[in-house]
């Protein structure tokens with residue numbers, strides 16, 4: 625019997641390093657990356673979202689909703705990110721889709737956060753926009769269709785593109801926070 629206890633003790637001691645990280649299972653990464661007020665927000669789920677406007681109105685803040693779904697534009701130099709230089713990833717504030725890396729952000733004088741390329745092909749989609757008597761290319765979230773801003777051809781190398789975005793529809797996650805979560 626004594627041997628059995630000894631065996632159990634050794635066995636549990638051997639298991640302990642493996643069981644410690646299991647505490648994380650109670651709070652899956654996917655849950656951590658969601659917003660309690662918006663069940664459709666996920667920085668890990670890439671499945672396309674096609675939701676009625678009434679649902680977006682319910683789950684988004686009035687400010688995000690106005691830009692993302694009603695295509696409003698925030699005033700120049702008013703947003704959080706137009707001159708922000710932190711290292712990290714910008715996600716869609718409506719659905720959590722990864723949109724841009726800070727490496728692709730450049731100092732633009734336009735007053736809106738500007739990027740020269742999206743994080744991956746398909747993360748942003750495009751539509752012709754002929755509103756306000758102009759011919760522009762609208763940039764929308766590739767996952768949920770949220771209006772993000774416009775795409776112009778006057779950006780810097782290597783792409784020559786300028787993704788002119790509204791800060792309010794961007795969620796920024798610093799690299800150090802991502803690294804911490806992965807541990």
Ligand code: FE
Nearest residue numbers: 716719765768
């Ligand atoms: Fe989105």
